[in-house]
Amino acid sequence: MDKYLLKRAARPFSLIVALVVCGLGIRLSWQAGYQDIGRALAIFFAAVIAQIGVNLINDHRDIETHSLTDQAKHAIKRNLWLGVGCFVAAAGLGLWLVWLTGWQLFLLGVIGLAGGWFYTAKPIAYKHRGLGLVGVFIFxxxxxxxxxxxxxxxxxxxxxxxxxxxVSLIASLILLANEIRDYEDDKTKQIGTLSVRIGLLPARILFVILAIAPFAAVFSLYELIPRFWMVLPALILLIAPLKEFLKPEGQRQKLPPVTGRFFAGFGLLYWFAV
Incomplete structure (x- = not known):
């Protein structure tokens, strides 16, 4: 039941993803001369609200696949409607931004909302097809x-x-941290995440690869990133996730939040590097 409490279902540690990735887009636009504080604030609010919405609807399929108490089912349904409300609010801000910019942003927004909704919703439910990491990387x-x-x-x-x-690679890393933490539970309930499909050991190997990949990507893009070396201190923040993900089942609860802290540190350093 704790899993479906609003404060946990909203997954507050994951909101750093929306702040970092949107902050990067805003920073790049600011450098290019597109400077508007009103738009920037609207983008941040829309992104955070949309992320909360995705998190809140994430568990609604559990009603069909899990044996749950009436209290848990009520919490899931409440979270679903709150998530839909978040999507509506984010769409409202998005439409204002579309009015300022053009139809291309509208198209991007529709695709993004669809990607968030069909993360667990039928008929696609790509999380349950082992495609969650790909979806998070893209959307x-x-x-x-x-x-x-x-x-x-x-x-x-x-x-x-x-x-x-x-930063897209680390967004996928955070999802993988969730999958590794919940591996045994997801396997028991036959939830087809990528980690369940490939097994725990390959998932842990993939975790290490995804943890290193952002640094490799930065160094390979050194011509576009004048201060690429500034991301190196973020390596220190990798120690905690790498120690956490090696713990046995039932002791990996801190893996997603410590991975989120790594993302926050890397993201802030990356803003200054570009």
Whole structure:
């Protein structure tokens, strides 16, 4: 039941993802001369509200796949409607930004909302098909950076796409941290996350690869990142997640939040590096 409490279902540690990726898009637009504090605040609010919405609807399929108490079912249904409300609020801010910028942002927003909804919703439910990491990389990473950039007034840009890759990789890492933490529970309930499909050991190997990949991406993009070396202190923040994910079942509860702290540190350093 604790899993479905509002304060846990909202997954507050994950909100740093929305702040970092949108902050990157805003920073890049600011450098390019698209400077509007009103738009920037609207983008931050819309991104955080949309992220909360995705988190709140994430568990609604549990009603069909789990044996739950009436209290738990009520909490899930409440969270679902609150999540829908978050989507409506985010869409309202998004439409104002669309009015300022153009139809391209509207198209991006519709695709992004669909990506959030069908994370667990039928008929796609790509989380249960082992595609959650790919979806988060695209919808919570690349598209949110690009969406913030376009909402500030930017146009199509290969540079922005390339610079979004490091933070998009860590967004997927945070989801993988969730999957590893919940591995035994998801396996028992036959939830087809990527970690359940490939097994715990391969998932842990993938975790290490995804933890290193953002640094490799930054160094490979050194021509676009003048101060690429500034992300190196974030390596210190990797110690806690790497220690946590090696713990046995039942002792990995801190893995997602400590991975979130790594993302926050990396993201802030990355803002200064670009």
């Amino acid at each position: 919570t990473g690349v598209m949110m950076v690009y969406g913030a950039w376009m909402a500030m007034g930017g146009d199509w840009s290969l540079r922005v796409f390339l610079l979004s890759l490091p």
